[in-house]
Amino acid sequence: MVASSAKMKAFEAALATVAEDVxxxxxxLLPxxxxxxxxxxDAMRYAALGGGKRFRPFLVCQSASLFGVAAEPALRAAAAAECVHIYSLVHDDLPAMDNDDLRHGAPSTHRQYDxxxxxxxxxxxxxxxxxxxxGPETHERARVRIELVRRLARAAGAHGMVGGQMIDLASEGRSLDMGGITRLQQLKTGALIAFCCEAGAVLGRASAEADHALHAYAHDMGLAYQITDDLLDAEGDAGTLGKSAGKDAAAGKATFVSILGAxxxxxxxxxxxxxAIQHLDLFDERADLLRxxxxxxxxRRN
Known part of the structure; x- marks a missing residue:
């Protein structure tokens, strides 16, 4: 897959627009x-408004656009997903977890506050x-709101991010095979990405076929995202990343890079x-930005 410069510029512009809107x-939402x-x-605002690509909100908004969902509901669902992502970063940076003093090139929340x-x-x-x-502003149908809550709860909890983080902590200094590291990252990183890709289908009351296609897209794209994260941690620098580099090797963690090589x-x-792109055939050119x-x-470089 090779992206033209024009298409990548359109993507970057769309990503920047969503970042500003979110x-x-x-x-x-955080007065x-x-x-x-x-x-x-103040600490919540510091963490939430401190920058970042807003990639997960972008996925929510783009999946919603496939089904003609209005801007306000899409942005509310996007903001909800970003709140979960930011919470996970705030907790990941704590000394008991990844012990990182930097986030987006600025002091982590626990360093800025306590x-x-x-x-x-x-x-x-x-x-x-x-x-x-x-909130009713997210969708007029309670059933839709309940489904969004249910899916986000599963993505964030013991069967998603939190479960993945527990496996990650338990794996320090231990060897994991390819299946083990894939499961870890499907939970820790992939579950929230999957919610973001599916949220638009839920808001748009899409068909089961469309919902499944977005889930499959998210599954493959989420793993590609994590492999790139592992590569950046192994080969990047703090100035470019906006956070500490080389943490995985220092902690003795198994990663896709340690198992496969760069x-x-x-x-x-x-x-x-x-x-991942092949799963989007159902949506023709409407899914070009997701491609x-x-x-x-x-x-990406950070």
Missing amino acids: AKMLDR RVEGPEGRLA EATAILAGDALLTLAFDILA ERARAQARMLADQ QAAHFVIT
Whole structure:
């Protein structure tokens, strides 16, 4: 798969637009607060508005566009997914987890505030996500809102991100085979990406066939995303990444790179990206930006 420069520019412009729109939505959903809990609100805003590609919200908005979903519901679902993603980063950076002092080139939330405040800010962002999805502004049908809540809860919990993080912690200093590392990353990274790709289908009350196609796309693209993350950690630098590099090797973690080697890992990521694109045939040219997203995940530099 080779993306033309014109198509990649269109993708980058669309990604930047979603990033700006979601930042505005988060700013609206995270007002400043006076009083004793003001520090918590400030920490939540610091974590949520501190930058980032907003790639997951982009996936929500693009999947929603396939089914003619209006901007406000799509952006609310996108903001909810981003709240979960940000919470996971805030907690991942804590000393008890990945112990990282940098996030997006700035001090991690626990370094900017303190560990207790960072834990509470992450907790509050996670629960805010479900508050957002449950609101009638997200969809007029309660059944649709409940399905969004159910899918996000599964993606975020013991059968998704949290379960994957537990496997990740337990695997330090131990060897994992290809099946083990794939399952770890399907839970830790892939589950939320899958929710983001499926959210538009839920909002648009799409067919089971369309829902399945987006799930399959997310499965392959999410693995390609994680392989690229492993490559960036192994070969990148903190200045480019905006966070510490070389953490996986230092912690003795099994990764796609440690198992396959860098060149085979790159080839695997390319194969998965191509495979992901094939799942979008159902949507013709309407899914062109999602096709470019699959190319982006394996060519990004941070």
